Amino acid sequence: xxxxxxxxxxxxxxxxxxxxxxxxxxxxxxxxxxxxxxxxxxxxxxxxxxxxxxxxxxxxxxxxxxxxxxxxxxxxxxxxxxxxxxxxxxxxxxxx
Numbered sequence: 001x002x003x004x005x006x007x008x009x010x011x012x013x014x015x016x017x018x019x020x021x022x023x024x025x026x027x028x029x030x031x032x033x034x035x036x037x038x039x040x041x042x043x044x045x046x047x048x049x050x051x052x053x054x055x056x057x058x059x060x061x062x063x064x065x066x067x068x069x070x071x072x073x074x075x076x077x078x079x080x081x082x083x084x085x086x087x088x089x090x091x092x093x094x095x096x
Contacts, residue, residue, distance in 0.1 A: 002034050003027045008041060009050070009060065017057035 011026050012018060018026075020038070029035055042058065045051045052059050069081035069089065077093035 002029060003038070003041075005041060005045070008038075008045075012051070012058065012060035014060045014062040017054070017059050019057055023058070 007027065008023070011023060020042070023038065023042075024030075024035060027038070029038055042051065042053075046053060050061055050063070052061050067081065067083060067089070069083045071079050071091075072082055072088075073079045079091040081089040081091060083089070
């Protein structure tokens with residue numbers, strides 16, 4: 001996949017809409033397989049409730065209960081959600 005989910009989500013905003021064509025241009029997708037991967041990713045993100053689509057336009061769904069963090073995994077099977085300027089959150093292996 002030429003893009004990551006993080007890069008895809010960084011192109012979206014709750015107040016500003018975008019189209020699939022605009023996303024393809026922003027992510028520099030040209031091959032049919034890349035466009036198919038984008039469609040699959042958008043479908044999955046909509047199913048998870050992270051995106052909404054209205055009249056052919058895509059919006060990032062606001063989620064105030066989510067904590068922005070970077071995941072650091074351990075070889076022992078657990079992770080830490082590392083937040084800027086705040087304590088890290090431990091995530092057990094069963095919650096991943």
